[in-house]
Amino acid sequence: MPTLNLIQAINLALDEEMRRDERVVILGEDVGRRGGVFLATEGLQAKYGPDRVMDTPLAEAAIIGAAVGMAAHGLRPVAEIQFADYVFPGIDQLFSQAAKLRYRSGGQFTAPMVVRMPTGGGVKGGHHHSQSPEAHFAHTPGLKVVVVSTPYDAKGLLKAAIRDDDPVVFMEPKRLYRAVKEEVPAEEYLLPIGQAAIRREGRDLTIVSYGGSMVEVLKAAEEMAAVGLEAEVIDLRSVLPWDKPTVLASVAKTGRLLVVAEAPRTASVASEIAATVAEELFDQMLAPPLRVTGFDTPYPLAQDKLYMPTVTRILNAAKRLIDY
Amino acid sequence: MVQEKLAFEPFSLEPIRLIDPEGRWIAPFPHGLPEQTLRQFYRDMLAARLLDEKLVILLRTGKTSFIAPHAGHEAAQVGVAHALRRGHDWLFPYYRDLGLVLALGVPLVEIFGQTLGNAKDPAKGRQMPSHPGSRPLNVFTVCSAIASHIPPATGAALSMKLCRTGQVAVCTFGDGATSEGDWHAGVNFAAVQKAPVVFVCENNRYAISVNIALQTASPNIAIKAQAYGMPGYYVDGLDVLASYFVVRHAVEQARAGAGPSLVELVVHRFGPHSSADDDSRYKSQEEREAERQQDPLLRYQRFLEREGLWDARWASSLRAELLGELEAALQTALAAGEPEPLQMFDDVYATRPWHLEEQRRLLAEELKP
Numbered sequence: 001m002p003t004l005n006l007i008q009a010i011n012l013a014l015d016e017e018m019r020r021d022e023r024v025v026i027l028g029e030d031v032g033r034r035g036g037v038f039l040a041t042e043g044l045q046a047k048y049g050p051d052r053v054m055d056t057p058l059a060e061a062a063i064i065g066a067a068v069g070m071a072a073h074g075l076r077p078v079a080e081i082q083f084a085d086y087v088f089p090g091i092d093q094l095f096s097q098a099a100k101l102r103y104r105s106g107g108q109f110t111a112p113m114v115v116r117m118p119t120g121g122g123v124k125g126g127h128h129h130s131q132s133p134e135a136h137f138a139h140t141p142g143l144k145v146v147v148v149s150t151p152y153d154a155k156g157l158l159k160a161a162i163r164d165d166d167p168v169v170f171m172e173p174k175r176l177y178r179a180v181k182e183e184v185p186a187e188e189y190l191l192p193i194g195q196a197a198i199r200r201e202g203r204d205l206t207i208v209s210y211g212g213s214m215v216e217v218l219k220a221a222e223e224m225a226a227v228g229l230e231a232e233v234i235d236l237r238s239v240l241p242w243d244k245p246t247v248l249a250s251v252a253k254t255g256r257l258l259v260v261a262e263a264p265r266t267a268s269v270a271s272e273i274a275a276t277v278a279e280e281l282f283d284q285m286l287a288p289p290l291r292v293t294g295f296d297t298p299y300p301l302a303q304d305k306l307y308m309p310t311v312t313r314i315l316n317a318a319k320r321l322i323d324y
Numbered sequence: 325m326v327q328e329k330l331a332f333e334p335f336s337l338e339p340i341r342l343i344d345p346e347g348r349w350i351a352p353f354p355h356g357l358p359e360q361t362l363r364q365f366y367r368d369m370l371a372a373r374l375l376d377e378k379l380v381i382l383l384r385t386g387k388t389s390f391i392a393p394h395a396g397h398e399a400a401q402v403g404v405a406h407a408l409r410r411g412h413d414w415l416f417p418y419y420r421d422l423g424l425v426l427a428l429g430v431p432l433v434e435i436f437g438q439t440l441g442n443a444k445d446p447a448k449g450r451q452m453p454s455h456p457g458s459r460p461l462n463v464f465t466v467c468s469a470i471a472s473h474i475p476p477a478t479g480a481a482l483s484m485k486l487c488r489t490g491q492v493a494v495c496t497f498g499d500g501a502t503s504e505g506d507w508h509a510g511v512n513f514a515a516v517q518k519a520p521v522v523f524v525c526e527n528n529r530y531a532i533s534v535n536i537a538l539q540t541a542s543p544n545i546a547i548k549a550q551a552y553g554m555p556g557y558y559v560d561g562l563d564v565l566a567s568y569f570v571v572r573h574a575v576e577q578a579r580a581g582a583g584p585s586l587v588e589l590v591v592h593r594f595g596p597h598s599s600a601d602d603d604s605r606y607k608s609q610e611e612r613e614a615e616r617q618q619d620p621l622l623r624y625q626r627f628l629e630r631e632g633l634w635d636a637r638w639a640s641s642l643r644a645e646l647l648g649e650l651e652a653a654l655q656t657a658l659a660a661g662e663p664e665p666l667q668m669f670d671d672v673y674a675t676r677p678w679h680l681e682e683q684r685r686l687l688a689e690e691l692k693p
């Protein structure tokens with residue numbers, strides 16, 4: 001089994017899907033000749049030609065909007081937005097067209113498409129190369145939202161996203177692109193969208209997280225284990241739909257919930273999970289749910305490291321839950 | 325009379341050029357510029373080039389995380405800087421404009437402070453390097469999101485018109501920016517309202533790796549102006565005097581109430597798109613070498629030589645002087661240190677709401693030794 005990093009796993013998934021299905025096309029800024037600024041599409045234009053791997057003008061509205069039309073007409077487009085921060089010029093197409101086409105047309109037209117984008121901070125990219133806008137997408141009915149954290153998941157989930165009959169926003173934490181490596185089967189496999197992964201079993205508290213923050217969460221869980229505190233760690237993988245049964249079962253067992261994510265706190269995915277768990281499991285809980293998140297400020301370059309959830313912050317929150 | 329001669333033909337098929345590659349003045353009018361101004365243009369171009377080289381060193385030594393090289397754009401940028409009234413008109417620049425904002429008077433210490441994201445950055449280290457801005461000089465803070473500053477430039481110009489301030493807004497961007505919806509929306513609105521704004525495209529024919537042929541099917545950028553009902557000027561941006569005179573013409577037209585125009589300055593980008601890019605992936609060695617042969621500094625040097633205004637001793641003492649200024653500013657900036665961490669919570673709103681107050685308190689607690 002080859003050992004791949006996240007970006008290689010994505011490249012492999014795209015390659016396999018393009019080979020399998022002629023309808024799969026890629027479009028975006030710099031995806032062709034350059035192979036994407038992070039090289040996710042490297043080599044694909046040479047293999048499948050410029051009609052199927054298309055360098056587009058610098059226009060996210062055109063990229064996402066054209067993908068809607070391609071999808072409605074029968075193709076399976078995979079659009080790349082160079083950074084999640086640059087989805088905003090294309091947001092009208094994503095929100096007004098892609099997300100609601102099925103609903104608006106009573107199911108007559110659909111937009112089976114994927115919009116891939118690098119997300120999150122930790123790369124000294126400053127404000128516009130570091131944001132985590134998943135809550136905007138999750139707040140938009142009609143979209144599915146996937147945020148991966150491992151190469152294995154990235155391959156299986158991207159392939160599933162391409163075959164999904166709905167528009168899927170596929171978010172890739174850029175700080176993990178080359179930081180995580182693992183064995184990724186060269187054979188075909190799919191992972192269901194909407195299913196979380198339990199990264200670590202434990203009885204004392206449940207930590208729910210996803211994307212880039214998984215790194216700090218797993219480190220914190222190890223430090224907890226060293227002092228005899230067993231955290232159950234859940235990687236959501238899909239933030240919409242999110243895997244409520246897995247999260248509820250875990251919190252029912254541990255009685256404590258900590259949600260960790262680097263997006264700003266207010267009206268976030270973390271808030272949604274905390275609220276849902278409080279609603280459903282209030283009388284079984286030993287402490288109120290807590291969130292460790294980014295601050296409610298725009299993402300600051302100079303305070304990059306302080307902005308994102310740190311291991312210390314996660315440990316402090318866990319202590320608060322235990323001591324409650 | 326002179327004014328008439330200085331007027332330029334919009335939508336020309338050949339780029340407007342006043343100095344040929346051998347440095348000969350080929351315009352149908354005398355340039356009429358004093359020696360001091362001609363020398364200042366050279367000084368500003370050289371300062372821009374040396375700044376670019378300094379930034380490469382900062383990157384290589386790990387002192388900064390990002391640069392967007394502007395070498396090749398110097399003639400265009402210096403031309404633009406001198407065409408507007410410093411501190412009176414507004415500039416809406418983009419991330420490749422460090423040479424332009426330097427020529428406009430943004431202090432080197434601020435440019436380095438912004439590059440280092442430290443306490444000398446007037447913007448407090450929020451954005452990545454190459455994102456300057458200066459309230460005192462009316463330089464609108466650069467935003468990474470391509471073309472997002474076009475509608476604001478139109479809006480500022482409309483305000484200038486409504487308030488009758490006699491100011492003009494000058495807005496720069498690359499060729500890639502002309503594909504964004506924001507570009508079309510902003511340019512169209514400005515034309516309809518005859519807003520006093522000049523749109524300047526520094527066209528280096530690449531948006532990262534994407535060649536202009538995949539960016540637009542128009543024969544050039546300037547011609548797009550036709551569709552919006554305003555003049556478009558197609559200019560050799562490696563010629564500092566052509567850049568200067570054409571942009572000045574457009575600025576004065578706007579100031580006189582004639583409305584906006586689009587100026588395309590065709591340049592080369594000698595370096596990669598940014599420090600995160602490898603241009604050998606999409607530009608051949610030959611192409612890159614051929615571009616380097618057409619150095620805007622060299623062309624202008626030849627012109628000055630013909631005017632009897634350039635000699636090697638002057639140039640080398642100028643270089644030494646500029647290097648000294650650069651180094652001194654860099655040392656001052658380097659000494660400034662990190663911005664204070666709790667500044668993270670400033671400027672989100674005019675006054676901090678309770679939730680930010682709360683988050684600030686938590687971090688302050690955490691940072692206690």
Ligand SMILES: Cc1ncc(C[n+]2csc(CCOP(=O)(O)OP(=O)(O)O)c2C)c(N)n1
Nearest residue numbers: 086420468469470498499500501530531532
């Ligand atoms: C809305 C948006 N999409 C994508 C990007 C990523 N990006 C940064 S610079 C760039 C190319 C810009 O090219 P151009 O406008 O021609 O200016 P140049 O860099 O060539 O001077 C791209 C695609 C961005 N900053 N903003």
